Amino acid sequence: MVADDQAFRFRQSADRLTGSASSSRYGIAVSGGPDSMALLWLAHQAFSGQVEAATVDHGLRSASADEAAMVAAYCADIGVPHRTLHPSEPITGNIQSAARLKRYALLEDWRAERGLDWLMTAHHADDQLETMLMRLNRGSGVSGLAGVRTRSGAILRPLLGWRKAELQALVETKGMPFVHDPSNVDERFDRASLRKRLADADWLDPLAATRSAAALADAEEALQWMMAELCAEHLVHDGDRWILKVTGFPREIQRRLIIRMLEQAEPEAPPPRGDALDAALVHLNSGGKAMLGNWLFTGGKSWTLSRAPARRH
Numbered sequence: 001m002v003a004d005d006q007a008f009r010f011r012q013s014a015d016r017l018t019g020s021a022s023s024s025r026y027g028i029a030v031s032g033g034p035d036s037m038a039l040l041w042l043a044h045q046a047f048s049g050q051v052e053a054a055t056v057d058h059g060l061r062s063a064s065a066d067e068a069a070m071v072a073a074y075c076a077d078i079g080v081p082h083r084t085l086h087p088s089e090p091i092t093g094n095i096q097s098a099a100r101l102k103r104y105a106l107l108e109d110w111r112a113e114r115g116l117d118w119l120m121t122a123h124h125a126d127d128q129l130e131t132m133l134m135r136l137n138r139g140s141g142v143s144g145l146a147g148v149r150t151r152s153g154a155i156l157r158p159l160l161g162w163r164k165a166e167l168q169a170l171v172e173t174k175g176m177p178f179v180h181d182p183s184n185v186d187e188r189f190d191r192a193s194l195r196k197r198l199a200d201a202d203w204l205d206p207l208a209a210t211r212s213a214a215a216l217a218d219a220e221e222a223l224q225w226m227m228a229e230l231c232a233e234h235l236v237h238d239g240d241r242w243i244l245k246v247t248g249f250p251r252e253i254q255r256r257l258i259i260r261m262l263e264q265a266e267p268e269a270p271p272p273r274g275d276a277l278d279a280a281l282v283h284l285n286s287g288g289k290a291m292l293g294n295w296l297f298t299g300g301k302s303w304t305l306s307r308a309p310a311r312r313h
Helices: 005-018 034-046 065-077 095-114 125-137 165-171 190-198 208-235 251-265 274-285
Strands: 026-031 051-056 082-085 118-120 233-237 241-244 288-290 296-297 303-307
Touching: 005 034, 005 065, 005 190, 026 034, 026 095, 034 051, 034 065, 051 065, 051 095, 065 082, 082 095, 095 118, 125 165, 125 190, 125 208, 208 233, 208 251, 233 251, 241 251, 251 296, 251 303, 274 288, 274 296
Parallel strands: 026 051, 026 118, 051 082
Antiparallel strands: 233 241, 241 303, 288 296, 296 303
16 A cells, blocks of 8 residues: 555655564554654555554543544544553653653553554654753753664654654645644643744754764664673672772763662662762772762772661661
C-alpha cells in the first residue's frame, strides 16, 4: 500500500530503525491529537495489516473518553484493531510525569500481550527541540541533551525527522479527525510555556536540533561502551569494598565511574547530582575522602568505595 510519497518516506524512516524486518508488527500509541493521528495513518499505509493501535485514557479530563472513542471509530473505519487502556488507579502526584510513566507501562503491557514487535510514538522534531532546550536549561549533560531517542528498547520514534506543521497538514489533507489536548497550551506546564515562546523563534531549526540530538545519542552510546570496558578492566569488588585501580581519566569518565561504583554498591539508590559529583572529584583527585549518600570514597592512586560508618547521635 506504500504509494503515497509521505508513506514511502515514513517506511524508510521506520526501516532504518528496525533493520527492514518485513514481518514486524507495530503497535501505535494514538492519543487523538494531530501528531498521533498522522502517525496512525502513515503506519497503516506503510505497513498494511501489520498495525494495531491503542489509546490511553487516564480519565483526567471530561473529554478524554470521547477522544478515545473517536480514535476507536476511525480505526474501525480503516480496519486497524484498537484498544482503549485505562490505569487501574487514579493518577496522583506530579500529574504529567506520573501520567507519562503510567501511559508507557500500559502500552508496554498491551504490546507484549498482543505479541507486537514494536511500539511507535508520535514524537517529532519540534518535540525534540523543546526537550533539548528544557534539559539545557536544567544543566543536563550528554545523556540528557541527546533528547528523545529514535529507538529505546521496543519503542520507535520514526517521526523525529518530521516537523509538526507537516503532520498537521497531513491530517487536514487526508480529512482525518483529531483533537487538541488543552494541556498543550496550558502555561502552567513548563513545556507548554516554552512552546509558546518558541512560536516566534523561527531562527531555531528543529530538524538541525534533531540531528544534534542524534549525534549526542551516538556519543552517549560510545561513552557507555567505554564505561563497560573500563569497569571490566579496572573496577574490582573486594568483599564489602569496590576498588577502582586506575583513576587518571578525563573528568566525564571519572564522574561516570563514580556513578557505576555507587550503582554496584546500592542499585536502588538515586544517582548523585552533578554538583555533588564534582565536589567529590576535587577531594578524590587530591587524595582525600568524599561522602556520597551512605557511601565513603577514599581517593589517591586508586579509589575505594565502602559503606560510611554509622553516625553517632
